[in-house]
Amino acid sequence: MSAATASNGTTDGGDKAPSNHLELFVKAGKDGESYGGCPLCQRMFMLLLMKANSGQLTFTVTTVNMAKPPADFRKLSSRLPVVVHDSEILSDPDEMIQYIDEHFPFPPMAYDNAKAAEAAMNVFSKFSFYIHNVSNSSAPLIAELRRLNSYLESSPHQFLCRDVPDHLDCMMLPKLQHVRVAAKAFKDFDIPPELVGIWRYLHTAYCFDIFRQTCPSDQEIVYHWLSKPELPRLTKEKAIFYSTESSPRYAMDVPKGVKLQ
Numbered sequence: 001m002s003a004a005t006a007s008n009g010t011t012d013g014g015d016k017a018p019s020n021h022l023e024l025f026v027k028a029g030k031d032g033e034s035y036g037g038c039p040l041c042q043r044m045f046m047l048l049l050m051k052a053n054s055g056q057l058t059f060t061v062t063t064v065n066m067a068k069p070p071a072d073f074r075k076l077s078s079r080l081p082v083v084v085h086d087s088e089i090l091s092d093p094d095e096m097i098q099y100i101d102e103h104f105p106f107p108p109m110a111y112d113n114a115k116a117a118e119a120a121m122n123v124f125s126k127f128s129f130y131i132h133n134v135s136n137s138s139a140p141l142i143a144e145l146r147r148l149n150s151y152l153e154s155s156p157h158q159f160l161c162r163d164v165p166d167h168l169d170c171m172m173l174p175k176l177q178h179v180r181v182a183a184k185a186f187k188d189f190d191i192p193p194e195l196v197g198i199w200r201y202l203h204t205a206y207c208f209d210i211f212r213q214t215c216p217s218d219q220e221i222v223y224h225w226l227s228k229p230e231l232p233r234l235t236k237e238k239a240i241f242y243s244t245e246s247s248p249r250y251a252m253d254v255p256k257g258v259k260l261q
Contacts, residue, residue: 019086020056020057020058020104021057021058021059021060021085022048022057022058022059022060022083022084022085022100023059023060023062023082023083023084023085024044024045024048024059024060024061024062024081024082024083025062025063025064025073025076025077025080025081025082025083025084026038026041026044026045026061026062026063026064026080026081027041027063027064027066027080027081027224028063028064028065028066029063029216029220029223029244030219030220030223030244031244032065032067032068033063033065034063034220034244035061035063035216035220036063036216036220036223036224037178037216037217037220037221037222037223037224037225038080038081038216038224039174039175039177039178040080040081040093040174041080041081042174042214042215042216043093043170043171043174044081044083044093044096044170045061045081045214046165046170046173046174046210046211046214047097047100047109047167047170048083048100049210049213049214050107050109050165050170050210051100051104051106051107053210054106054107055106056104056105056106057104064080066080076089076091077089077091079091081093081096083096083099083100085099085103097167107164109165109166109167109170110166110167111160111161111162111166111167111168113160113161113168115151116151116155116160116161116168117168119147119148119150119151119152120148120151120160120168120171120172122144122147123141123144123145123148123172123175123176123179124175124178124179126140126141126143126144127141127175127178127179127182127183129141130183130187130189131182131183131186131187131225131231132230132231133232138187138189141179141183141189142192145179145191145192145195145198146195148197148198149195149196149197149198150197151197152197152198152200152201153196153197155197158204159201159204160172160201165208165210165211169205173201173202173205173211174215176198176201176202176205177202177205177215177221177251178221178224178225179191180202180251181218181221181222181251182221182222182224182225184251185218185222185225185234185238185242186222186225186231186232186234190255193255193257193258196258196259196260199254199255199258199260200260202254203254203260206252206253206254212250212252215250215252217244217248217249217250218242218248218249218250218251219242219243219244219246219248219249220244220248222234222242223242223244226242
């Protein structure tokens, strides 16, 4: 395992962790130590970092190689991510979110925008079907992207429900980044540039420090999917391009010609 202290967090091996200190265990990258490309792990990382930046808590991030999990971690859980706070060990995403919000309520991150949730609901599942070759056509994915884009273009907000991220954004933004990076790697699919609402949304995320701090590299995102046995293999050229041995790259640009204003 490899540990790092997150924003506003401090570690001292000789002192007992304060009551507002949490541990977040996330998926390790290909080398078994670096930060991996799990979208759910990034979701929890974003949540805790937002809470930490408001002064609510401190936390450390520890990467775990699930191919060879340390004995100490095996006592905690068989899956990732995991949040540990005092004697509480949480590995269910809904339970993690509920627990964190109850104990560290600021900033409030709940949302009640049914239209936003509905617009975002099926994008990732259609992407998963497409990348796994369950659906050979990109049409279902494009249809869901257009649905989300239509909502975003009609919304007055920078994020899905308001002008600062909430739980829906912490869930959706990592998934959209996977759609962008992995669909390009495995399917040569690009999010259409005419979907201006989505590109504005992504651009807002790319300018948001918490997203930038928690986003895995393109190579680790591709490896996250490449490690799934049912996915098609990359071409030789793409395998070299997305090798984790190369310097980390982060797709955080916007296609030329997309009008963000």
